[in-house]
Amino acid sequence: MQLTSASAATAAPDGGLASRVFDRLDARLEVGLDLPVALALSGGGDSMALLDLAAIWARRRGRRLLAITVDHGLNPDSARWNSLAEQAARARGADWRGVRWDGPRPSSGLPAAARTARHALIADVARAAGARVVLFAHTQSDVAEADWMRARGSSLGRVRAWSPSPAWPQGRGLMLLRPLLSESRDGVRTYLRERDLGWVEDPGNADDHYARSRARRDLTARGEGAALTPALRPIRGPAPTVSSTGVVRVSRAASGRTLAVAAVCAGGGSRPPRGERLARLLVRLAAGEDFTAAMCGARIEAVGPVVTLLREAGEFARHPPGSPVAPSGPVSGAVLVWDGRFELSGLPAGTRVAAAAGRQAQLSPADRDRLGRLPAAVRPTVPVLIREGSPAPLLAGQAGRVRSLVGQRLALALDETTREADLADAPHGASTPDLLFSD
Structure with missing residues (x-):
């Protein structure tokens, strides 16, 4: 673990990285709104740089900033890291909330489980505070590492500059904004040093047990990682329609991305379809075949030019949803x-x-x-x-x-x-x- 100076330069930065990030925040966020903008703050270099930039932007634009730190309980130094994150947030005029992941630890797939839990916990805190947008500090280097991992069989999703929270249903209605996504990790570290800002170096980043660490080491050794992931294909055909009962209708000519998102939304889950499963359905659709299939908890009915997606009754019966109960006492806000x-x-x-x-x-x-x-x-x-x-x-x-x-979930996922x-x-x-x- 490395802790650098925790003092912040007093002069507000302008130009360069700061100017680019401010422009991206201005392009997405409102000014003078009495709702907080949330920010995921791990204490690492990328998130500490984003905290500094977002705090300056928030002061200039009349917004409140809420930094949220998740303690995964995976490192004995995590309490000290949380303290550093809190001090840094409050020193910049931001509010701060710390939450801990106390869920069961899987025997395999720990990074994915921790990532899922982190998104859910952050979404819960952000929604409770009234935030609509959560800032994440992913950089161009993170994109390159994820591409490296996918090329070796990972099912890790692609990150975008503006996208819905992947936590469901905790993240409903929340958008994620990544204003550093086209910046390199080295460039962000340069900003931190110029501003005399501190950050945590998690030793897990060098642990070759994790694919992310192996990707980082390999890309660093080869001097790679500057290329951004190619843009996703645009939506084809008419816009999807959604009924009040959650039945989605899309064109047979819809893109694979549209079909995948529609199935996830109609099925009510959060896990995207496997690539090979989606590819087979697209082949059948392109061939003009009429058929009924199931994917992601959704029933898919292809008839003529229209594909209808609704909750799959068979899957619904095999894995019935829970039965939530409205609490006793005042329930007007429940x-x-x-x-x-x-x-x-x-x-x-x-x-x-x-x-x-x-x-x-x-x-x-x-x-x-x-x-x-x-x-x-x-x-x-x-x-x-x-x-x-x-x-x-x-x-x-x-x-x-x-x-x-x-309906709204689908609209957010399809960039409406x-x-x-x-x-x-x-x-x-x-x-x-x-x-x-x-x-």
Whole structure:
């Protein structure tokens, strides 16, 4: 571990790296908004540089900055690192929150599990504070390392400058912004030294047990890592449409990226499809074949020019979602997420959320009529409410407020938003037309 000076230069930087980062922040974020911008702060060099830059930008633009540090509990020095991160954040006028990962440690795939937990914890804190955007300090060097790992079989996803939080459902409605993504790690370290800023060197970065460390060592030895990942293919064909029950329709000519994202959103999960599985479906679509398939918890029906994606009832039955219960006491602000597809609020205390499957005959005639208007494959997978002291279930939307999350999630994933301002009309959830069964 290396700790450099913790003092910060007093003069605000202009030009060079600072100017480029300020321009990227200005292009995405609002000015003078009374909501914080969140920032993932590990204490490492990249995040400490971004903290310094973002704090200067926030002061100039009238925004609050919230730095969030996750302690994975994987290093005995982590408490000291957290203290350094807190001191650095508060010295720059930012608020700070520290959270700890206390979940089980897998016997294999620890970096991936830690990364997933980190995103979820950061999303929870950011949403609770009212933030819409979280800044991450990934650089061009991180992109090159991820490309190196993918070339050797890793399923690590590609990072983009502006993308939705990968944590689901914790990160719903949150966007990630990476203003250092086109900068090199060496350039960021130069900025830190010029500003006399301190950072932590995690010894895990040199541990060859981890693929990321091997990638960093190999690319450094070869002097590589400057090339950014090629841009993703643009969306082809008409824009997808989404119903209030989370049924997605896309063109048969849609790109693989669109099909993959649509399947993840319709299925309510967070794991993207395997490349070979997606490739086989694209071949069948290109050949004009009509078929039914399943992927990512979604049922895929290709008929003529349209591909319909909805929750797969068979997968739904094999792995049923949990049954969240509205808490006792004041519940006006309580929000429940069910099956990764619906957000429920304003429910009476003690109300349990369950699937319509197996309960359709118990619904009232009016609710059975509402349900009967839906496609048969959709009916078992919509939520019903089980109320305390009432034997009959109630179709969700007849008590409290229920909205589909699929529409907004798909819009964010397909780059239909470009700025923080685009999130203002529907923070942390689907937009008003996505209300379920709002007669």
